[in-house]
Amino acid sequence: MHSESFWRKDIFSTDHKTIGKQFLFFGIFFLLFGGFQAMLLRWQLAYPGQPVPWWLMGFLYEGTGGIIDPDGFNRLFTMHGTIMIFWAITPILIGAFGNFLIPLQIGARDMAFPTLNMISFWTFFLSGVVLLLSHFLPAGSASGGWTSYPPLSLPGGGIPGLGQAFWTLSVTLMGAATMMGAINYIITVIRLRAPGMTYWRMPLSVWGLWLTSILNAIFVPVIAAGLIMLLLDQLLGTQFFVAGRLAAGGGGDPLLFQHVFWIFGHPEVYILILPVWGIVSDLLAIYSRKPAFGYKVTSICMSTIVVLSSIVWGHHMYTTGMSPLLGKAFMFLTLLISIPSSIFFFNWLGTLWRGSLHFDPPMLYTMSVIWVFGLGGLTGLYNATVTSDIYLHDTMFVVGHFHYTLAASVLFGGFAAIAHWFPRMFGRMLNPLMSKIHFWGTFITLNLVFFNMMVVGYAGQHRRIYNPSEYEFLQPLADMNVFITYAALVLGLFQILYLFNFVWSLVKGKVAETNPWRATTLEWTMDYPIPHGNFGEIPQVYHGPHEYSNPNTDQDWAPQTVEIKSS
Amino acid sequence: MNKAIQLNDRFGAATTGKLGMWLFLVMDALTFGTILIGGIGLRNAADVWPTAGLILNVPLTAFNTFLLICSSFTMVMALNGVQKGDRKSFIKYLALTIGGGVIFLGVQVYEYTHFILGSNELGVVLSQSGFSGTQFLPFTGMYGAVFYTTTSFHALHVLTGVIYLSVILTQAVKGQYGSDNYDRVEVAGLFWHFVDLIWILVFTLIYLL
Numbered sequence: 001m002h003s004e005s006f007w008r009k010d011i012f013s014t015d016h017k018t019i020g021k022q023f024l025f026f027g028i029f030f031l032l033f034g035g036f037q038a039m040l041l042r043w044q045l046a047y048p049g050q051p052v053p054w055w056l057m058g059f060l061y062e063g064t065g066g067i068i069d070p071d072g073f074n075r076l077f078t079m080h081g082t083i084m085i086f087w088a089i090t091p092i093l094i095g096a097f098g099n100f101l102i103p104l105q106i107g108a109r110d111m112a113f114p115t116l117n118m119i120s121f122w123t124f125f126l127s128g129v130v131l132l133l134s135h136f137l138p139a140g141s142a143s144g145g146w147t148s149y150p151p152l153s154l155p156g157g158g159i160p161g162l163g164q165a166f167w168t169l170s171v172t173l174m175g176a177a178t179m180m181g182a183i184n185y186i187i188t189v190i191r192l193r194a195p196g197m198t199y200w201r202m203p204l205s206v207w208g209l210w211l212t213s214i215l216n217a218i219f220v221p222v223i224a225a226g227l228i229m230l231l232l233d234q235l236l237g238t239q240f241f242v243a244g245r246l247a248a249g250g251g252g253d254p255l256l257f258q259h260v261f262w263i264f265g266h267p268e269v270y271i272l273i274l275p276v277w278g279i280v281s282d283l284l285a286i287y288s289r290k291p292a293f294g295y296k297v298t299s300i301c302m303s304t305i306v307v308l309s310s311i312v313w314g315h316h317m318y319t320t321g322m323s324p325l326l327g328k329a330f331m332f333l334t335l336l337i338s339i340p341s342s343i344f345f346f347n348w349l350g351t352l353w354r355g356s357l358h359f360d361p362p363m364l365y366t367m368s369v370i371w372v373f374g375l376g377g378l379t380g381l382y383n384a385t386v387t388s389d390i391y392l393h394d395t396m397f398v399v400g401h402f403h404y405t406l407a408a409s410v411l412f413g414g415f416a417a418i419a420h421w422f423p424r425m426f427g428r429m430l431n432p433l434m435s436k437i438h439f440w441g442t443f444i445t446l447n448l449v450f451f452n453m454m455v456v457g458y459a460g461q462h463r464r465i466y467n468p469s470e471y472e473f474l475q476p477l478a479d480m481n482v483f484i485t486y487a488a489l490v491l492g493l494f495q496i497l498y499l500f501n502f503v504w505s506l507v508k509g510k511v512a513e514t515n516p517w518r519a520t521t522l523e524w525t526m527d528y529p530i531p532h533g534n535f536g537e538i539p540q541v542y543h544g545p546h547e548y549s550n551p552n553t554d555q556d557w558a559p560q561t562v563e564i565k566s567s
Numbered sequence: 568m569n570k571a572i573q574l575n576d577r578f579g580a581a582t583t584g585k586l587g588m589w590l591f592l593v594m595d596a597l598t599f600g601t602i603l604i605g606g607i608g609l610r611n612a613a614d615v616w617p618t619a620g621l622i623l624n625v626p627l628t629a630f631n632t633f634l635l636i637c638s639s640f641t642m643v644m645a646l647n648g649v650q651k652g653d654r655k656s657f658i659k660y661l662a663l664t665i666g667g668g669v670i671f672l673g674v675q676v677y678e679y680t681h682f683i684l685g686s687n688e689l690g691v692v693l694s695q696s697g698f699s700g701t702q703f704l705p706f707t708g709m710y711g712a713v714f715y716t717t718t719s720f721h722a723l724h725v726l727t728g729v730i731y732l733s734v735i736l737t738q739a740v741k742g743q744y745g746s747d748n749y750d751r752v753e754v755a756g757l758f759w760h761f762v763d764l765i766w767i768l769v770f771t772l773i774y775l776l
């Protein structure tokens with residue numbers, strides 16, 4: 001192996017492992033950025049109109065007398081949502097672990113198209129730069145919400161400057177990067193599996209990431225078309241999504257954008273969570289020392305959800321004047337998803353049942369996914385049902401619900417994945433004590449925050465309200481809003497501990513052995529550092545990914561490369 | 568590097584590059600599909616929609632369509648050439664294909680300029696269609712928006728195709744391809760045929776109907 005320069009090896013690398021790490025650092029940066037914006041949002045909701053304290057960087061608001069003004073508040077929740085979904089969760093789960101795990105776990109030397117992979121990351125990087133730059137525009141960044149509905153997001157909708165156009169441009173670039181990644185992931189899984197690695201022997205993590213990529217490949221092109229039309233409306237003066245008084249000549253249809261947005265937007269939630277489902281299914285088996293319960297059923301259920309997720313987008317639009325019959329159809333299809341979801345949920349419990357549970361940090365994070373995803377899934381039923389959704393629509397209940405499914409489940413899934421694969425990525429262990437403190441701190445405060453969000457939402461608090469104290473019926477909730485804010489601040493503090501743990505372990509963590517968790521999958525078969533090209537010789541795979549406690553093996557696990565002879 | 572390529576999967580002997588291109592084309596078709604279907608929906612909702620051929624120059628664009636179909640044909644001939652090891656005909660037909668794409672773009676630029684600069688005759692036609700002014704622009708009603716968005720997005724593809732094929736041509740001149748090595752030519756050809764196919768849809772929906 002020839003030696004490569006720093007630029008080729010660490011910056012413009014085509015090695016999937018390096019690109020995965022780049023996505024990870026990128027995502028963690030934006031996670032902190034978006035998380036900080038959440039703290040500012042909470043400050044305003046607890047103490048409306050009071051100056052932002054110095055420890056929340058109050059100097060940022062010098063121009064408005066130290067307080068967050070209504071436009072600033074709109075910009076905050078817009079950017080918080082956009083960043084967390086597209087620039088934090090997407091790069092960490094799909095970018096980092098998709099890149100790192102897929103080739104290693106299926107026994108490939110790299111992605112099918114390594115150069116495209118590199119271009120994908122740098123396009124993603126560029127999109128992030130455009131998004132960050134939009135904060136420095138004279139009239140400020142986008143403030144039309146992460147959904148960017150027209151006509152609000154169009155000129156004449158009331159938002160000054162180029163913020164919305166920057167938003168559209170950066171999300172479009174992000175979409176381009178995602179599509180390149182999707183092509184790579186899908187073709188890699190189809191083409192580069194090692195001998196013996198049949199689809200039914202792939203780790204469930206790969207199943208999740210693969211299905212996510214398929215959804216990306218189908219639905220990101222759709223939103224791309226919508227975004228192009230939105231951008232033309234914003235910059236060129238076309239009127240695709242303008243109607244009524246704002247429309248000059250003929251006019252278009254704002255609802256068309258909502259349809260296009262949610263045709264993509266609903267699958268997007270599965271795009272974000274499918275990798276977590278796969279990772280959780282695998283980790284539960286590893287830390288219970290048992291084969292995953294119903295391996296095939298779990299992957300079939302995940303595939304079923306992929307199909308169903310493409311025909312339920314209307315449940316985001318019950319209040320747009322949709323025909324009741326159509327509303328009912330969307331409600332029925334949406335509720336149908338709870339069947340496959342419940343099945344693999346019970347499979348998770350089945351894996352735990354009478355297992356020999358090892359409560360290492362990755363397992364703690366993994367088990368908490370079961371709790372937060374369960375709660376998030378159950379509260380989703382109220383949003384999917386037309387009658388209750390018409391009441392709950394656009395309240396903090398919805399915010400609490402999707403933070404349970406997206407923020408909490410995906411975040412804990414990400415924490416689990418980082419803790420589990422840290423030794424493979426960096427050759428050291430994530431400090432277990434700090435991880436456990438971080439886990440408990442995060443788990444408790446996160447539930448306090450998101451559960452109580454649902455409570456105030458049920459009591460009627462609107463999701464994007466600037467100042468709840470202005471409304472008499474919300475005044476009794478003031479104490480609760482303060483409580484949520486303090487819980488959120490403590491939650492934020494624990495993430496600083498996490499960052500410290502991450503950096504400290506990177507430098508000083510205990511040097512890891514090759515296979516510290518005694519896992520069976522292929523990524524644990526080679527010594528650290530894993531070379532460019534991964535495998536000395538492409539391994540032969542003999543069995544599925546979860547051979548734990550098989551009575552026919554002498555130890556309690558059998559790597560996929562070892563043949564099990566039945567006695 | 569990719570020694571692990573398994574040729575015994577259900578996609579048979581299709582190369583990895585070809586599979587990747589096919590997948591990309593499916594995705595691209597979804598983007599185009601959204602724009603086209605969105606355009607149809609917006610057209611049905613629009614108050615003003617000119618009769619076909621009143622504003623747009625159908626004969627000129629019919630020629631352009633014919634040209635693009637011919638360039639698809641020359642692309643097939645180019646691939647045929649390289650597969651047979653006939654380097655001369657490979658390069659000749661590839662150059663003709665690129666030429667076809669360039670002329671196509673030229674005609675479209677001419678059409679755009681004509682519309683954007685505007686003229687009194689154009690003004691007459693526009694007022695017959697229910698629009699004001701002497702220029703036909705992206706914000707001349709929903710008609711202008713749909714026309715410019717669809718055709719310029721397609722033109723972007725033609726431009727990409729021209730650049731893509733020019734890279735292949737440069738490599739071909741350097742002698743990179745032969746009867747045992749033509750996968751990239753085939754993959755580039757797939758893209759070119761796709762762009763051609765989409766144009767036939769665009770031409771039908773925007774110009775003829």
Ligand SMILES: [Cu+2]
Binds near residue numbers: 265315
């Ligand atoms: Cu949804």
